[in-house]
Amino acid sequence: MTQSFLSIKDVSKTFGTVQAVDGLSLDIRKNEFFALLGASGSGKTTLLRMLAGFEDLSAGDITLEGTSIAGLAPNQRPLNLMFQSYALFPHMTVAQNIAYGLEMDRLPKAEIAARVNEILEVIQLGHLAKRKPEQLSGGQRQRVALARALVKRPKVLLLDEPLGALDKKLRSEMQLELKRLQHEFGITFIIVTHDQEEALVMADRIAIMKDGKLLQVGTPHDIYEAPQSKFAADFIGVMNFLPVEKKGTNFVGADGSVIRSESVTEIAKNGAAIAAIRPERLHVTGTGENQLSGEIAAVAYHGLDLLLHIKTPLSDTPVISRMTADEADGHAPEVGQSITVQWSAKDTHIFPN
Amino acid sequence: MSTDRRPMILMTPAMLWLFGLMVVPCVLILVLAFFRRGVYGGIEYTVTLENLALVFDPLYFKIFLKSAGIAGLSAAIACVLGYAAAYAIAAMPRRHQSMLLFFAVLPFWSNYLVRTYAWIVLLNREGLIVNLARWLGFEGELPSMLYSEQAVIIGLVYNYLPFVILSCYAPLSRLNPDISEASRDLGASGWTTFRRVTLPMTVPGIATGFVFVFVLSIGNFVTPALLGGGQFQMIGNLVYAQFLTANDWPFGAALSMVLIAVMLGLLMLQAVVAERASGRKGAQNG
Ligand SMILES: Nc1ncnc2c1ncn2[C@@H]1O[C@H](COP(=O)(O)OP(=O)(O)OP(=O)(O)O)[C@@H](O)[C@H]1O
Ligand SMILES: [Mg+2]
Numbered sequence: 245m246t247q248s249f250l251s252i253k254d255v256s257k258t259f260g261t262v263q264a265v266d267g268l269s270l271d272i273r274k275n276e277f278f279a280l281l282g283a284s285g286s287g288k289t290t291l292l293r294m295l296a297g298f299e300d301l302s303a304g305d306i307t308l309e310g311t312s313i314a315g316l317a318p319n320q321r322p323l324n325l326m327f328q329s330y331a332l333f334p335h336m337t338v339a340q341n342i343a344y345g346l347e348m349d350r351l352p353k354a355e356i357a358a359r360v361n362e363i364l365e366v367i368q369l370g371h372l373a374k375r376k377p378e379q380l381s382g383g384q385r386q387r388v389a390l391a392r393a394l395v396k397r398p399k400v401l402l403l404d405e406p407l408g409a410l411d412k413k414l415r416s417e418m419q420l421e422l423k424r425l426q427h428e429f430g431i432t433f434i435i436v437t438h439d440q441e442e443a444l445v446m447a448d449r450i451a452i453m454k455d456g457k458l459l460q461v462g463t464p465h466d467i468y469e470a471p472q473s474k475f476a477a478d479f480i481g482v483m484n485f486l487p488v489e490k491k492g493t494n495f496v497g498a499d500g501s502v503i504r505s506e507s508v509t510e511i512a513k514n515g516a517a518i519a520a521i522r523p524e525r526l527h528v529t530g531t532g533e534n535q536l537s538g539e540i541a542a543v544a545y546h547g548l549d550l551l552l553h554i555k556t557p558l559s560d561t562p563v564i565s566r567m568t569a570d571e572a573d574g575h576a577p578e579v580g581q582s583i584t585v586q587w588s589a590k591d592t593h594i595f596p597n
Numbered sequence: 598m599s600t601d602r603r604p605m606i607l608m609t610p611a612m613l614w615l616f617g618l619m620v621v622p623c624v625l626i627l628v629l630a631f632f633r634r635g636v637y638g639g640i641e642y643t644v645t646l647e648n649l650a651l652v653f654d655p656l657y658f659k660i661f662l663k664s665a666g667i668a669g670l671s672a673a674i675a676c677v678l679g680y681a682a683a684y685a686i687a688a689m690p691r692r693h694q695s696m697l698l699f700f701a702v703l704p705f706w707s708n709y710l711v712r713t714y715a716w717i718v719l720l721n722r723e724g725l726i727v728n729l730a731r732w733l734g735f736e737g738e739l740p741s742m743l744y745s746e747q748a749v750i751i752g753l754v755y756n757y758l759p760f761v762i763l764s765c766y767a768p769l770s771r772l773n774p775d776i777s778e779a780s781r782d783l784g785a786s787g788w789t790t791f792r793r794v795t796l797p798m799t800v801p802g803i804a805t806g807f808v809f810v811f812v813l814s815i816g817n818f819v820t821p822a823l824l825g826g827g828q829f830q831m832i833g834n835l836v837y838a839q840f841l842t843a844n845d846w847p848f849g850a851a852l853s854m855v856l857i858a859v860m861l862g863l864l865m866l867q868a869v870v871a872e873r874a875s876g877r878k879g880a881q882n883g
Contacts, residue, residue: 296782297781297782298778298781298782317781318778318781318782319781319782319783319784319785319786324782324783325778325779325782327775327778327779329773329775331778331779332776332779333776333779333780333794333798334875335797335873344780344783344793345783345784348783348784348785348789349784378875392779393782
């Protein structure tokens, strides 16, 4: 099951003095929906371009099903890239754009026509087959670009921020659509995104990139519940950070209280550290090994839940606690009220700061 | 609403200029072409189609065809050379491109006549090119290249090449590199990508360059006179002669009129080509 399908081995890329990708290794499984997540400039696009064959490797190797593809030209690789700019051919119609890759494979005309029609059906753009890209909306162009890459049935489809140019509503529709298509076609997807929520929703596994290196690779659940660094914890979702100091075997918060944790990352002796807790793990009712008291500075209503902003001596910024609508029923907290929240040691992560 | 008039005001001087120097002469030519030549030169104001018919007289029409042939060949050669140069410039790092373009266009800033005379020096029997061939060990009698059709074509291509480089460079430099990469990604070789993507997308630049060189060449009378040495006439020389030596203004006007009609036709064709390649026009469905 976990046989190595696409294998990236110690790959580096330098542009002049810039180390865009730095000794990165990663194994991607067959039929996996894999998301590359990272801040701007972390090397995501560079990595995809190396996979597609548009950048040479400065070091390392890439193998697909056991054979190296590092030396192959882009047109010889069984991978396709969907460009962030879509890169549709403006002088060709939608149908011609989609047929282009099949013509390059020298398929018989009848088969090309059949496959173009089939994929037009799938992306629901059959009625626009004869239009030019200029005459399409952003969302329609995006679907044509996707179809053009998918119709070749590549072994791996690379998508560089495919939803970046779409508005929020269309984005969430397309997220589900992508997921459906990936399932239907049984193709490995590697998707680059800025948007952590998008990665959580769509991906089977996520890699967090920083400065050309991988910080953490795991399932959305792992990444969200068990971040391995402060950066990863901060990057995904909302996170409360409380500065702590190591005193003996204990971690002590700014107000002198001891904060207990079952998840401590290696820290230099007596070094400054930081404790991270998700808002939904801070409970107004219930029990836990840790607790903090403070004054409610703001209440943000989100429909499904309430976010309480609590001013506390433990941290400079207010701590956020998430309350479900059920919990809030009857005794809705008010601004100015003092409050105590509890959380468990197993929900507390301590990282070097 | 006074702001709406501002564009009009700004356009007026240019419009007056164009009207005075383009529209009025064109109308004059249009009118003149339908009058009869006076017995002692001058114009006789009786309406006739004789002049127009004379243009299509084999004697003159042959000159027309020959001029079109020379202009077409010059334009084609200029397009091949110019496109290649523009392609190379557009492939250079951005920071070098404006410098290279500057050098490509540099000859333009010197006088047309001086440049044409320079070719006389290069091409004549004792000229640089013949001497160079001798120096390289070429034996025997070398024909003068001057005063021939080839010399005229060389002169025309040389003179108008910068136009073509500029007109081809514009669309080439605007090409999004993602698009040719997408073609490679979809399985096309470099050559196929050029043939099916790059070339069709930049054809408007070639069309503009071609029409430009063609139109300027077919009406040119300086280069044929100097480099062709009066060996043959092009349509420009014929028009020139009608107005200035033969004193047959109506026939000169008729020749000009046909020439202008050909040029307008070509310009329209070029506009259509540009429109097509941009993807704005094409079959629509639903
Ligand atoms: N062709 C290039 N020449 C020089 N430097 C480059 C080149 N391409 C990328 N870089 C540099 O490499 C680093 C990584 O760039 P890359 O485009 O891979 O980042 P990214 O993660 O895709 O960022 P974004 O989220 O903004 O798209 C950046 O510092 C960038 O400036
Ligand atoms: Mg990028």
